[in-house]
Amino acid sequence: xxxxxxxxxxxxxxxxxxxxxxxxxxxxxxxxxxxxxxxxxxxxxxxxxxxxxxxxxxxxxxxxxxxxxxxxxxxxxxxxxxxxxxxxxxxxxxxxxxxxxxxxxxxxxxxxxxxxxxxxxxxxxxxxxxxxxxxxxxxxxxxxxxxxxxxxxxxxxxxxxxxxxxxxxxxxxxxxxxxxxxxxxxxxxxxxxxxxxxxxxxxxxxxxxxxxxxxxxxxxxxxxxxxxxxxxxxxxxxxxxxxxxxxxx
Ligand code: SF4
Numbered sequence: 001x002x003x004x005x006x007x008x009x010x011x012x013x014x015x016x017x018x019x020x021x022x023x024x025x026x027x028x029x030x031x032x033x034x035x036x037x038x039x040x041x042x043x044x045x046x047x048x049x050x051x052x053x054x055x056x057x058x059x060x061x062x063x064x065x066x067x068x069x070x071x072x073x074x075x076x077x078x079x080x081x082x083x084x085x086x087x088x089x090x091x092x093x094x095x096x097x098x099x100x101x102x103x104x105x106x107x108x109x110x111x112x113x114x115x116x117x118x119x120x121x122x123x124x125x126x127x128x129x130x131x132x133x134x135x136x137x138x139x140x141x142x143x144x145x146x147x148x149x150x151x152x153x154x155x156x157x158x159x160x161x162x163x164x165x166x167x168x169x170x171x172x173x174x175x176x177x178x179x180x181x182x183x184x185x186x187x188x189x190x191x192x193x194x195x196x197x198x199x200x201x202x203x204x205x206x207x208x209x210x211x212x213x214x215x216x217x218x219x220x221x222x223x224x225x226x227x228x229x230x231x232x233x234x235x236x237x238x239x240x241x242x243x244x245x246x247x248x249x
Pocket of ligand 1: 079214216218
């Protein structure tokens with residue numbers, strides 16, 4: 001299975017708390033009217049200039065071994081190495097919200113509209129994350145239809161550049177997936193263009209395979225320790241996939 005997924009812009013409008021988090025502002029804080037107005041104006045720009053799309057392809061554990069090894073630059077011991085071999089299903093993915101929104105951000109900074117440019121950058125990052133959530137949900141729905149999801153199944157995504165998977169892993173990932181088909185190309189630096197894109201592997205398997213310790217040598221440099229929040233969210237009622245399963249039995 002390999003497919004391009006057209007995503008509705010209304011499905012990826014990010015939540016206010018995620019945007020504020022990207023700005024380093026607590027969502028508990030009462031915002032000045034000026035900031036609220038800025039947020040509203042930025043959301044309009046995001047909706048106008050973003051064009052979310054995704055691409056997904058299933059991949060066997062054996063095929064992914066070679067992609068994960070990449071250019072041989074990964075950390076020796078990594079959480080993902082222990083997780084993907086225990087997966088029931090793997091899929092490579094890439095998502096983007098397109099180049100226009102990045103061009104708009106550049107334009108705003110060039111015009112010294114720093115507040116608007118920075119807020120749009122935060123909205124676009126949160127929107128890109130939400131686009132990746134949609135792809136995760138897409139795989140979940142595909143596997144539900146195939147009868148391959150149980151209440152103990154958890155799907156999480158992992159990307160090159162994080163948790164010991166070297167960014168150069170993008171090279172082999174791109175050679176297999178061809179995100180160029182949705183307008184995403186790889187620069188020599190292994191960064192993606194447009195910048196507001198995410199690629200990686202979706203790992204579907206028992207929820208417990210995703211449980212990892214944040215005690216690898218590189219974890220001391222990690223600012224978010226997001227692995228721990230993501231594991232909690234897997235079992236939480238806030239996880240839309242869990243709610244879906246309640247409805248589907
Ligand atoms: S602490 Fe950070 S680097 Fe370490 S496993 Fe968790 S998310 Fe990855």
